[in-house]
Ligand SMILES: CC(C)[C@H](C(=O)O)[C@@H](O)C(=O)O
């Protein structure tokens with residue numbers, strides 16, 4: 001097993017080392033392949049990522065990724081989108097679950113669901129044209145793309161409460177009829193209990209009754225919007241991990257950005273990155289993954305927390321404490 | 327002034343009469359043109375709305391609309407979308423403001439903003455194709471379409487706190503660069519203070535810090551999603567009004583649906599429909615519009631409220647009480 005480690009920019013360089021310390025505590029045999037990508041690299045060399053880097057990444061099994069500052073160049077293609085495409089990471093997975101003792105914006109803590117977002121097509125097709133008076137982007141839904149994401153979501157549902165919610169906008173978008181039909185078929189064939197919701201109603205319902213949901217499957221940009229919104233239920237974008245999963249590769253990334261305003265002070269919160277390690281271990285089939293949940297609960301209870309959560313610990317101190325527990 | 331009155335189906339037939347009673351209390355000279363459209367009409371006659379109806383509507387200045395149950399016919403074209411298109415109602419306007427004494431999902435009541443959604447293009451272009459293996463929809467952004475919605479939003483901002491937030495996804499969608507650029511230009515030319523947000527970050531930020539926003543302008547489906555989500559801040563989809571405004575016509579509609587489950591019992595909440603009357607009066611330039619806010623505050627304080635808000639009053643009783651106050 002080879003793991004590419006991409007710290008990226010800003011607080012990526014703080015939270016990833018903390019997460020790696022936690023990973024190391026598991027004493028697994030894995031080769032770590034550090035790669036420098038992103039804004040700082042672009043400033044130094046003029047490229048944020050090269051074809052060579054992609055090859056190196058493809059020579060690994062998985063990637064642990066921090067955050068990259070956006071490069072202010074109109075021709076710049078997002079490192080993240082490029083990696084997703086190159087590794088065909090078709091499932092973007094975001095667990096939404098309260099952390100012990102942390103209050104989300106609604107004060108509720110009775111929810112535990114996962115958003116599975118199709119990660120390769122929809123409005124991210126890249127098929128578009130810019131004109132002076134008119135620009136367009138093609139939103140593409142394929143049967144194959146819908147099938148594989150539905151399969152992924154259904155497998156996940158079977159490991160959980162066997163409940164799938166299909167989120168779409170087929171009252172307006174004919175392209176979503178295909179998505180909806182395929183998801184229904186796949187869920188039926190797996191014996192997964194399913195229902196469907198319009199994306200606008202779902203945005204409302206997730207805020208009002210998040211406890212109703214188990215696994216949610218949706219198209220690319222709807223998943224993008226809903227999953228950021230749901231970070232408010234948890235309490236902060238800084239606390240949620242994500243995985244981008246393909247047939248062959250997997251990529252793990254905290255949802256927060258590079259946060260240049262607090263970078264370099266050693267006070268960034270490493271919990272999202274640490275929860276990415278949990279997702280990595282789950283993906284590897286490691287039965288010890290859930291120890292990370294316990295460890296995180298433990299540091300939260302003992303108030304070994306960074307300033308964003310009202311504590312005084314450093315990034316490294318939180319990392320040590322979680323690693324210690326593990 | 328001629329006002330088309332479309333009750334529609336389900337609770338539309340309860341809340342609109344209550345709202346009309348409030349409107350009548352203003353003693354304005356206006357001709358009311360009742361029209362039966364929707365599901366019940368479709369069941370009876372096989373059409374939900376005819377070309378003749380559109381002509382009648384075009385002979386009016388504005389429409390007060392209840393709710394229509396979706397017709398289960400694959401060839402059925404939404405009455406709402408047809409009217410929006412026929413009357414070229416390019417601005418979908420949703421004020422998001424707490425009601426006195428009603429707690430939203432976050433418990434906060436320090437926000438007061440308006441979402442202005444482009445209502446004619448984007449993913450609602452209608453340019454699409456369904457195939458067995460691939461379906462697509464074209465997301466269209468035009469300079470003209472962006473200009474007129476930006477103008478609308480800026481005029482609104484100038485009547486308020488002069489602050490505009492442009493919501494887009496131009497880090498992925500090139501079509502949104504056009505939207506963003508045009509909105510910036512229009513805001514500059516009006517001297518409106520502006521900033522922009524990515525739609526995913528905005529979904530999060532609206533839940534975390536709704537008090538930061540004044541006027542928000544965005545493309546069609548982003549506005550659809552964000553505005554339903556924001557009803558959770560107010561406390562219920564059943565409490566928020568909306569307006570669809572064009573150069574010539576305007577259309578007012580509570581955001582809730584026809585709610586067949588509670589229809590016919592006379593217990594549906596008419597406040598959203600009544601707040602639509604307020605928006606209608608504002609559109610007409612009637613300086614008394616804000617009396618409706620006072621009246622609504624008064625019935626809420628005196629607990630003349632329907633069961634959804636924990637009260638025992640009927641739809642008609644709430645309508646009477648508000649009309650009485652006016
Ligand atoms: C940075 C951006 C391209 C990306 C996306 O839109 O997918 C991000 O918002 C995410 O959710 O990972």
Ligand SMILES: CC(C)[C@H](C(=O)O)[C@@H](O)C(=O)O
Nearest residue numbers: 171172200404406407549550
């Ligand atoms: C009913 C549907 C076509 C409509 C839309 O998507 O615009 C609704 O959700 C709205 O927001 O008015």
